Amino acid sequence: MTGVAVEVAGLTKRYGEVTAVRDLSFVVRPGAVTAFLGPNGAGKSTTLRMIVGLVAPSSGTARIGGRPYRSIPRPSSVVGAAFPGAAVHPRHTARAHLRVYAAMGGYPDRRVDELLDLLELTGAADRHVAGFSTGMRQRLGLATALLGDPPVLLLDEPGNGLDPAGIAWLRTFLRGLADAGRTVLVSSHALAEVQQSADDVVLVSDGRLVAAGGYDELAATAGLPVQRPAAEPAGLERLFLDLTAQRRGDDRCNS
Numbered sequence: 740m741t742g743v744a745v746e747v748a749g750l751t752k753r754y755g756e757v758t759a760v761r762d763l764s765f766v767v768r769p770g771a772v773t774a775f776l777g778p779n780g781a782g783k784s785t786t787l788r789m790i791v792g793l794v795a796p797s798s799g800t801a802r803i804g805g806r807p808y809r810s811i812p813r814p815s816s817v818v819g820a821a822f823p824g825a826a827v828h829p830r831h832t833a834r835a836h837l838r839v840y841a842a843m844g845g846y847p848d849r850r851v852d853e854l855l856d857l858l859e860l861t862g863a864a865d866r867h868v869a870g871f872s873t874g875m876r877q878r879l880g881l882a883t884a885l886l887g888d889p890p891v892l893l894l895d896e897p898g899n900g901l902d903p904a905g906i907a908w909l910r911t912f913l914r915g916l917a918d919a920g921r922t923v924l925v926s927s928h929a930l931a932e933v934q935q936s937a938d939d940v941v942l943v944s945d946g947r948l949v950a951a952g953g954y955d956e957l958a959a960t961a962g963l964p965v966q967r968p969a970a971e972p973a974g975l976e977r978l979f980l981d982l983t984a985q986r987r988g989d990d991r992c993n994s
């Protein structure tokens with residue numbers, strides 16, 4: 740199954756005095772890598788958690804293929820999510836970890852072996868996760884998210900702590916997922932790691948949408964040369980700063 744869009748409409752989350760996410764609306768399309776970009780504290784993790792029902796919105800909705808996550812039968816076959824610090828028993832091996840999640844989702848052990856292979860973890864499959872490098876942990880998180888072969892992937896900072904080779908690997912991997920028709924939403928505060936792989940961008944700052952759309956379209960809006968980030972390594976970084984500055988200027992004019 741592919742072609743499943745994610746739609747967020749008027750999503751808001753308040754924690755007491757703090758408004759983590761404010762009236763956020765955007766659509767993530769299938770067959771593309773969408774970078775969910777913003778500085779630390781912009782509300783990215785909270786949004787991703789609301790999409791998969793881990794955090795209850797104060798208002799607004801998040802739908803996957805037109806349905807709230809909680810109403811999707813066998814949700815792990817529709818949405819795979821990877822969050823930093825997700826529960827991994829340190830004394831489990833990678834294989835044991837994946838087998839637990841496979842059993843919970845009702846997937847065969849054969850799927851575990853396929854994913855160990857796909858994520859290049861076969862050689863480390865029987866080692867304790869406690870000894871894993873950051874890159875190996877990130878790949879184990881991706882393997883866990885992919886167990887149900889879901890059409891939608893929500894990845895919270897999958898590039899965190901990766902070295903350049905790891906980032907290059909991740910880029911290629913995400914591109915492959917999107918080219919196969921999946922909907923891939925990847926949060927990041929370090930824009931370099933999603934450069935060259937993001938087709939679309941959702942920029943957030945202070946819980947609010949700054950801009951959303953195709954990279955080229957956003958670059959044109961911000962008055963930047965319409966170049967793919969590959970041609971200009973700092974492209975997305977500049978785009979983000981320019982659009983955020985523009986948004987702040989608009990707010991001042993409107994207030």
Ligand SMILES: Nc1ncnc2c1ncn2[C@@H]1O[C@H](COP(=O)(O)OP(=O)(O)OP(=O)(O)O)[C@@H](O)[C@H]1O
Binds near residue numbers: 779780781782784785
């Ligand atoms: N459980 C919580 N209780 C209180 N405040 C929270 C909670 N979770 C998040 N926040 C606050 O909401 C805001 C948004 O946090 P969030 O983690 O969603 O941002 P982020 O964009 O993912 O940032 P980072 O890249 O640092 O993870 C921050 O001000 C954060 O302190």
